[in-house]
Amino acid sequence: MSTAGPPQGAQHRSPQGEGTPEISVAHKVLVVDDTPANVKLLVDVLAAKGYDVRAAASGEEALALVDADPPDIVLLDIMMPGLSGYDVCRRLRDNPATALLPVVLCTSLDPQQERIKGIEAGADDFLTKPINRPELFARVKSLLRIKTLQDEVRRQAAQIADWNRTLEQRVQEQVGQIDRLERLKRFFSPQLAEAIVADGEDLLRTHRREISVVFIDLRGFTAFTDQAEPEEVMEMLHAFHATMGRIVVDHGGTLERFAGDSVMVFFNDPVPMERPAEAAVRMALAMQAAFPPLAREWSLRGYELGLGCGIAQGYATLGQIGFEGRWDYAAIGSVTNLAARLCAEAAGGEIIVDRKVLAKVGPLVQSEPLGALSLKGFVHPVPAFRLRGLAP
Secondary structure: OOOOOOOOOOEEOOOOOOOOOOOOOOOEEEEEOOOHHHHHHHHHHHHHOOOEEEEEOOHHHHHHHHHHOOOOEEEEEOOOOOOOHHHHHHHHHHOOOOOOOOEEEEEOOOHHHHHHHHHHHOOOEEEEOOOOHHHHHHHHHHHHHHHHHHHHHHHHHHHHHHHHHHHHHHHHHHHHHHHHHHHHOOOOOHHHHHHHHHHOHHHHOOEEEEEEEEEEEEEOHHHHHHHOOHHHHHHHHHHHHHHHHHHHHHOOOEEEEEEOOEEEEEEOOOOOOOOHHHHHHHHHHHHHHHHHHHHHHHHOOOOOOEEEEEEEEEEEEEEEEEEOOEEEEEEEOHHHHHHHHHHHHOOOOOEEEEHHHHHHHHHHEEEEEEEEEOOOOOOOOEEEEEEEEEOO
16 A cells, blocks of 8 residues: 555544534544545545544554544554554553544455454454445444443543542541540530631630639548559549539530649630629539539548639630640639639638629529638738529
8 A cells, every 4th residue: 555645643624514513522533544545535524424533644643643632533444554553453452541442443355354353453343445434434433432431431430539539538637627626625615626626726826815713622632642542542533523524514614624633614715605604603513512422432431522612703814835736725814823712712512702703693692701811822812702502
């Protein structure tokens, strides 16, 4: 056959005005043949059907065109100088990007023998020269339908892979949020921790706010630790912390710290509350109500324990303290010291509050004045009140 051919990369499209094409989307067809007459015939009849047809005069040129702009189907002559149609077909099949590209071998040789070789090379179908037009259109249409389905499968596979990547990312983000939430729950009530995760950690930045502070402490703990075994001390603290911790969560308090036998909780931060002093008082009363069963259990072992409580209200500076990897949330100010000093004045079973707290909850509780207490760290005596319980 002659080696002459059309210009490299020649493209042919259906001319305007030749009737409506039979396909709505112009599929790309690559015709590979070293005989110009054969190329012209295939290009003309396929372009008239609305296909986007391009041509190559050699196997090498065909592979270059496939790499540059992959077609939807290749009509490939077998007998060509250089790379034969079989060689081109094998190379297409060896390339993962073109392994499923439909290839039709065109031959004027013995059809039976060429089909065997073509199948071994990876061809999808065969056309015998001279080309029968209805057969050409039928085979091209059939293979393009398969190619369209293959493209759709690949598209869906890529979409599923993208969904999987997105899902993995979302799962990782959710795992990170769960981890953050669990860390935050160490010192916040669950509802507050969830609000922080949802709204961001700006809530934890240093700021100033009026809060109600509750400080509780065990009476008789020092004597207990002097007499009890370390394992008994740890057992008692575990039961104490578990009981008090549940009450803190139930009342929406922010747990600042467990420090052995003492606990500090504050209200109205990081999320504001309508009546923080009332929440603080109700929590303290619940703690005193829950403590006697614990005290009785340890009394049977010979240890007398009581729970003292102090509540104060005032402004404090709040925010994260610590270092990367280990952060706590703290309140700093005289109000925290006042709550601790009032707690130190309370006997087992007592709740002592300052004037500001009583002003907020006065109608709700029964109380009695204790006069002005001289407290360590405070220049002036502090008026204090003992709570008896909720008002009838």
